[in-house]
Amino acid sequence: MTFNSLKIEPIKIIHLSQVIDIWLYQYKESIASGLLIPPSWLTNVSSLRDFIRTHINEKKGVIARSGDAIVGFFLFDSFMFHDEKTAFSPIIGHTSFPFYKELVYKKIYQYLSAKWIEEGILNHLITFFSHDHLLKDLLYEFGFGLYGVDAFRSTDSISLSDGNLTILEADMNHINDLIRLEKEACHFFKQAPLFLVSSPNNLDYYKNIFENNTKTIFLAKVNNEVVGFITIGKNDEEDITLLADQNTGMITGTFIQPEHRGFGIGNCLLQRCVEWSQKRDLDRIHVDFESANLLANRFWLKHFTPVLYSVKRKVNQDIIQI
Numbered sequence: 001m002t003f004n005s006l007k008i009e010p011i012k013i014i015h016l017s018q019v020i021d022i023w024l025y026q027y028k029e030s031i032a033s034g035l036l037i038p039p040s041w042l043t044n045v046s047s048l049r050d051f052i053r054t055h056i057n058e059k060k061g062v063i064a065r066s067g068d069a070i071v072g073f074f075l076f077d078s079f080m081f082h083d084e085k086t087a088f089s090p091i092i093g094h095t096s097f098p099f100y101k102e103l104v105y106k107k108i109y110q111y112l113s114a115k116w117i118e119e120g121i122l123n124h125l126i127t128f129f130s131h132d133h134l135l136k137d138l139l140y141e142f143g144f145g146l147y148g149v150d151a152f153r154s155t156d157s158i159s160l161s162d163g164n165l166t167i168l169e170a171d172m173n174h175i176n177d178l179i180r181l182e183k184e185a186c187h188f189f190k191q192a193p194l195f196l197v198s199s200p201n202n203l204d205y206y207k208n209i210f211e212n213n214t215k216t217i218f219l220a221k222v223n224n225e226v227v228g229f230i231t232i233g234k235n236d237e238e239d240i241t242l243l244a245d246q247n248t249g250m251i252t253g254t255f256i257q258p259e260h261r262g263f264g265i266g267n268c269l270l271q272r273c274v275e276w277s278q279k280r281d282l283d284r285i286h287v288d289f290e291s292a293n294l295l296a297n298r299f300w301l302k303h304f305t306p307v308l309y310s311v312k313r314k315v316n317q318d319i320i321q322i
């Protein structure tokens with residue numbers, strides 16, 4: 001097969017079942033290769049089908065065809081991401097049979113990026129499996145760089161060093177401590193080399209956690225002072241774009257004050273999340289983080305295995321002035 005013989009066409013409803021089959025084929029292969037991902041998505045295909053159908057209706061995707069056979073597809077969303085027009089394809093938005101992969105992605109990206117630039121979308125974001133070295137190298141050649149990591153771990157306990165520390169479950173009495181730490185966390189995220197602007201959670205966010213027994217926040221207290229927290233919840237609504245099914249515990253935030261870092265408090269908070277997940281018979285825990293967050297990278301990668309990489313490319317601004 002050559003670059004020219006591969007055809008890129010808008011995806012249509014008649015392609016739905018073939019596209020689902022290709023996605024499931026690669027998901028099965030990914031499980032077989034040892035990737036720590038929920039097998040439930042192999043049988044629970046309704047979210048995948050809905051996602052593909054919506055993108056077909058919205059005309060946000062293409063297939064790659066070799067002769068009569070569909071050999072790959074690519075679906076995307078477009079939205080404002082940190083104030084920039086962005087096109088994003090999540091893990092369920094694209095794949096290709098291995099034999100065709102290089103040509104398929106080259107041709108599809110050439111085709112779609114032309115359309116995105118016409119619409120002034122300079123920011124391109126793609127999530128792919130961490131073991132997909134071919135795609136990683138290809139996207140690197142296109143100018144993409146790592147932005148975010150989604151990682152999973154089992155609910156096996158982690159070993160802890162002894163420490164003079166109290167871990168407790170937060171309730172409404174701890175709101176002021178949590179709001180104080182959240183503000184510090186947002187300040188930390190803004191610093192180099194992360195430069196991430198985020199907003200602190202509001203009172204309703206905490207009320208929702210405390211009124212809902214599928215979520216909790218553990219606090220770390222040193223000398224009677226709350227110095228850090230971690231938030232975990234059972235996945236109420238499964239989210240296939242993160243590959244997180246209902247048996248997944250989701251860590252959605254953690255922060256420890258700078259002077260208390262590096263003493264094992266993070267490990268202790270994480271171990272409480274593990275115990276919380278074991279009690280609820282969860283199969284795995286998910287976390288995501290920005291790769292430019294040096295502390296998070298170092299900490300999470302000690303305990304979790306990356307499963308998804310999200311990469312971003314920013315096309316030169318002056319192209320839209322031509």
Ligand SMILES: CC(C)(COP(=O)(O)OP(=O)(O)OC[C@H]1O[C@@H](n2cnc3c(N)ncnc32)[C@H](O)[C@@H]1OP(=O)(O)O)[C@@H](O)C(=O)NCCC(=O)NCCS
Pocket residue numbers: 185188253254255256257260261262263264265266267268288289290293295296298299302
């Ligand atoms: C990520 C974070 C929660 C880790 O908490 P922590 O209490 O420092 O973690 P621990 O001390 O349990 O573990 C940190 C590891 O780094 C090592 N370390 C050594 N010096 C360190 C330092 N100055 N800072 C951080 N870690 C250090 C520790 O020894 C430990 O390694 P080990 O498990 O092999 O002993 C903390 O760094 C933090 O609050 N970062 C800012 C907020 C953030 O990034 N949140 C995550 C968002 S996704």
